[in-house]
Amino acid sequence: MIRIIAVGKIKENYLVNMIEDYLKRVNKYHKVEIIEIPDDNPKSEGNKILLKIEKNGFNIAMDIKGEKYSSTGFAELIDNTLMHKANINFIIGGSDGLSKEVLDVVHMKLSFSELTFPHGLFRAVLLEQIYRSFKIINNESYHK
Numbered sequence: 001m002i003r004i005i006a007v008g009k010i011k012e013n014y015l016v017n018m019i020e021d022y023l024k025r026v027n028k029y030h031k032v033e034i035i036e037i038p039d040d041n042p043k044s045e046g047n048k049i050l051l052k053i054e055k056n057g058f059n060i061a062m063d064i065k066g067e068k069y070s071s072t073g074f075a076e077l078i079d080n081t082l083m084h085k086a087n088i089n090f091i092i093g094g095s096d097g098l099s100k101e102v103l104d105v106v107h108m109k110l111s112f113s114e115l116t117f118p119h120g121l122f123r124a125v126l127l128e129q130i131y132r133s134f135k136i137i138n139n140e141s142y143h144k
Contacts, residue, residue: 043101062122
């Protein structure tokens with residue numbers, strides 16, 4: 001299973017619709033679940049995130065300072081990880097980022113850009129890239 005552990009609730013309908021659309025698309029290939037953590041200070045958010053992280057999963061913190069991949073590289077990361085681990089947990093922090101405690105337990109830090117994105121939009125982008133990855137893994141066409 002792929003889990004997205006994300007701080008904050010999405011309020012904008014257009015983002016909720018986009019996220020739901022990509023969830024449906026991705027779930028045709030692999031089960032994906034979103035776990036929302038309430039907004040708070042980074043320490044409190046971190047403690048709540050740590051309770052949701054599965055220790056036997058591969059934990060990836062979405063972090064501006066993390067490694068960067070192309071779409072095909074990201075697809076390879078997902079494919080290779082799912083061959084060795086049952087679960088991947090993508091962790092998206094709040095507006096103040098992830099706590100040190102969370103960053104200390106993840107297996108890797110991943111960045112999509114040095115830009116800062118609104119949380120809802122980033123959640124949609126992450127889901128779109130996961131969907132694109134499964135299209136690549138399955139040798140299916142997807143617009144470039």
